[in-house]
């Protein structure tokens with residue numbers, strides 16, 4: 295291994311996001327094997343059903359080093375809707391714990407790394423404390439189609455939501471799923487603390503902590519290549535729902551995201567591990583990763599149990615298994 299200084303990655307999850315988080319770590323290992331050393335700093339829930347120590351056993355190797363941190367604060371009071379996980383706030387606490395590191399790459403637990411992160415880690419940040427991708431889904435889908443954002447009992451277009459609710463004086467709005475943070479500057483500017491304060495004073499924000507980070511930065515972030523945060527669902531999911539034909543710029547992004555995602559992001563309804571999942575081009579890669587994690591055995595057992603229950607009930611053949619019992623991990627058991 296050509297050992298250079300390690301790349302520090304920050305990841306946070308509770309029980310609900312433990313499974314996809316394992317795929318993130320596996321994807322990091324696959325991409326960087328024999329080339330780079332990755333330190334994955336994980337902040338997790340204090341009360342996990344999932345055995346956190348199994349992560350170290352499963353992944354500790356020359357490429358990946360795991361560092362575990364238990365969240366001290368409980369953020370449940372900031373969660374307005376069940377679609378959010380309180381672990382989304384752990385990033386702020388983790389960035390404080392890591393303040394002595396020069397920088398880190400933060401990854402949402404619903405991402406999949408498909409390109410070496412060395413160049414992203416070396417990004418010249420200039421005077422910014424954060425580098426991230428502009429939220430192009432928000433820009434093109436909402437702005438171009440004039441879709442509305444709900445907040446309290448009103449609805450806003452994107453520009454008025456940013457101005458009136460988030461108090462921003464710019465339309466530069468980032469997606470917080472993939473971020474490079476200059477940890478010293480981030481902490482000195484108290485970005486995390488200001489974001490949490492904003493959530494406390496504005497319950498019911500549409501995109502919660504992401505809205506709050508955008509409020510705190512007010513457009514002061516370095517814009518990254520959109521491939522670093524490729525929304526996995528856009529092409530298939532919104533094909534019929536866009537009211538207007540796509541501009542060539544948006545079409546280019548959509549194509550790139552579905553063919554050449556550097557980091558795929560299972561945002562919105564595209565969560566391969568959820569029953570109401572919207573299919574994406576990256577689902578198979580996700581399950582291939584999961585099958586090499588501590589969840590593999592449990593998933594196979596669960597799948598076999600369901601098949602047995604179903605066959606007993608139906609006295610039918612495997613062909614009759616409904617689609618929802620037919621996920622990609624069947625290949626491991628039946629070889630097809």
Ligand SMILES: [Mn+2]
Nearest residue numbers: 402404471561
């Ligand atoms: Mn996400």
